[in-house]
Amino acid sequence: MENGTMPSYFYFTLFKDFFHLRYFLVIVTLSVYFSIVLFNVIIFYVVFKERSLHEPMYILISCLSVNDLFGSTGFFPRLIIDILSNTNVISRSACFVQIYIIYTYAISEYTILTLMAYDRYVAICHPLKYHRLMNSKATTLYIVIASLYGMISMGLAIFFLARLPLCGTDIARLYCSNWSVVRLSCRVSTSTINILGFFVTTTTVFLPALFILYTYVRILIICQKSSKEFRGKALQTCLPHIVCFVNYSVASFCDIALSRYDSDKYKIAAIFFSVEFLVLPAVFNPLIYGLNLPEIRKHILCLFRRSKIAHFPYK
Template identity: 80%
Template sequence: MENGTMPSYFYFTLFKDFVHMRYLILILTLTVYLAILLFNVIILFVVFKERSLHEPMYIRISCLSVNDLYGSAGFFPRLMVDLLFDTNTISRTACFVQIFTIYTFAVWEYTILTLMAYDRYVAICNPLKYHKIMNSKVTALYMALASLYAVFSMGLAIFFSARLPLCGTDIARLHCSNWSVVRLSCGNSTLNNNIIGFFVSATTVFLPAFFILYTYVRILIICQKISKEFRGKALQTCIPHIISFVNYSIASFCDIALSRYDSDKFKFVALFFSVGFLVIPPFLNPLIYGLNLPEIRKNIACLFQRSKVGHFPK
């Protein structure tokens, strides 16, 4: 086994292939990030300002926006600094902090989507028990337990990754990822990390995904037995969540699948898919819920009408 080291810095190799486009990418990145900030802040403002939206479903939508802002903050500012100053390096500490931020964002995204699926399942399949099962205390408890598990599981994975002796410092991405660091390790020391990575992925991604699929199978079965009018209202509240779930699942799967292959063979594809789950869901989620849910859409419209006449709600 080769002797490894604990390097102080890592180098993002994708930057050198797009150095001639860095200012264009910087402008696009800044535009997308500002849009993410604006869209998600509007959702948060509307949900917390309007008392009629102080219900479990809308609170979870606001939690999704908070998480999207959190994940975006772990990626976009660092990327813009790298593009602006043409720096392709990141310190070891900053790299693992970014890994922790991005991965906890990913786990919490699935957690919130899972709770939202369960919320729709209870509302449609057990409407009489909805307010008893999905009250604020139960929701807060679920979120707290899921958050603690996310922090623990990601902390454990990063702890083992940080101890690996490394035989390289090049990361073929625009951000740090746990698997990118593990691939740089020397010898066969990646076995434990692969086991831990599989366990974390199974409990934080695949199990929630199967649960979400199960809830929607049950919802579809129930919808076949109810009136057409109620079925339309039920599906109207489910469609935004289904779009968000499919959108995030595809983006995450592409990132996971691509990370296992040599991205040097298709750099542009690597560039797009390695950041897809950090860009597309935070950008689209507020649009999906803002445009599809009547209550949120109505309050956003009222907000802009008031702003045009210079009158904001007190």
């Protein structure tokens, strides 16, 4: 492939080293995926069912759960297939579909966290304007715009990526990623993809991160001037978001930084960090919000009590 081709298949090279552990890895992977689905479905169901939770903050939390389910479904089923496979081959079209799903999830995760920060900022710093700025129509519009931006930007990235002539087919990751395919390109200019990638990263990672930091600086200033009771309530609603934001930011940064290096030199670290940003937020986000926000926790407990009564009506 010296002159470059459009290969029909790609080969994952990391799985061969763990073939003897494949059944153990399948059990672990299925357990993690089942937990992610269960936790996030519970959060979404509770917010959807309870009318008292039909407020911007809880709607955005449910959107976060839906997005975590979306990203996990783009990763885990294919991962289980590859663990059990003897060849670890993925078709070109399936590879690009996986890239689209995983990176759309990554973009949407940050935009939703940004909207949640804006919601808390308006509620705490501009409470009199809250119902005008964060009503149901405005919240729906923000969510639609954020979703469309991620879908369109990744659609453009896939369009240019699919046109690259490639001089290799081996991908040293557990899934298809944008950079792993770009590294296989022949000695041709990738400036268009690099510019697009820089623009998308800036608008979906760096700018939102700066905005989130700004909102919390403003919230901190307001809390310092307020009563102890007000600070307690503000901390109660903001702390879960801060934990989720820091968790996802660290995981994403580690994956982006490590993906630029040769995975053979840092194989175990590469495997861990390549899945961290897909697994940890999807597991911990529903736990953090389900356990820390009293309204959601109360309705989840009620849901389990009703379920127990339905199964054991005579106890």
